[in-house]
Amino acid sequence: MPNLKDLKTRIASVKSTRKITKAMQMVAAAKLRRAQEAAEDSRPYTKRFNAVMAGLAASVGGSESAPKLLRGTGSDQTHLLVVMTAERGLCGGFNSNIAKLARQKAAELKAAGKTVKVLTVGKKGRDALKRDLGGDFVGHVDLSDVKRIGYANAQGVAKDILTRFDAGEFDVATIFFAEFVNVVTQIPTAQQIIPASYEGGEGDADSASAVYDYEPGEEQILADLLPRGVATQIFSALLENGASEQGARMSAMDNATRNAGDMIDKLTIQYNRSRQAVITNELIEIISGAEAL
């Protein structure tokens, strides 16, 4: 049984841990609000963009001359998995859930005889996948210096991916990120970005494309917009990820704070009991000493 002094130090150390986790929770809550706002601000752009792309894709998509980004390369032999995770840990299962999904997908593809390449965005995903997929890494994007995710960051990632695509390094690209539902729920998601699939009311798309004039031509616009589409999808995924990360960290730290509280209670009871035991012991000693005389 630990002595009184040990217990006291233990209690003090758990208390300071609780302070830290509490502070981290509050920081995450503040950041979460900002991340959510950023995600909401980007939504109108993404929505309209996808609507226009759906229209264009519906009218041009079927033709032979459609850009490769839309049509695909005609094969699906090599897959690029873009795994987007956080730069920091201490956010519950956030990073490992994304990594797990990516690992599953990679295993499936490999079982089907496909080649898998992995591009990681965010340090934690890289660390998590290094052991299983380390040999398949083709690159890493470091966002640890970025305080606030901007469109420029997404463009950087998109450019990296597009350069590889133009060089014929892969046929299909899929991004992995966590979709933000609420503070306690983040769903790891896989989304194919190349070849692009724009869904959204097929009927609407057809009628929309019929009435629009395009300047310059439809195909030029499509060729111009598809790379932007990749960037836009990555941007919204990064923002979702940002919000999810803060949400996951917030609930993880909330749990940690509560656990620390429980532990302090338990240790305090133990401390008081052993203090009482020591006192009782001393009294017994005194009394039996007095009786012996």
Added chain:
Amino acid sequence: MAQTMQFDLVSPERSLASLQASAVQIPGAEGDMTAMPAHAPTITTLRPGVLKVESPEGNAEYVVTGGFAEIGGDSLSVLAERAIPMAEMTRDQMNTLIEDAREMYKTAKEEDQPHGLVEDAAKLLADMEALGTHMSL
């Protein structure tokens, strides 16, 4: 001019404007065009330039770089990659934009990229510089 249309200017990072406008001058890829209510439905890509909005409440100007505009009968949405209100624009920001364009042109030329990217970058640079002069900052 009583008639107005719904005008939205959005960038990936935020929505900049959403108002009733009577006329909007758009820097289209193939030349400027002015959209007014009941314009034929058109989708055009943008070149870097100045977007001028006329509305009953007053006029506004925005510097936009890249993106596209969707003109419907009674609505106009401009999706710009970067959009900055003219009032907030400074020489420094302009210089950064020009510098970015120049950098892009240089790397495009060095790497000898396909798809006419070199010409695109050159045009972008020229557009940017013209924009800078036009604004006479």
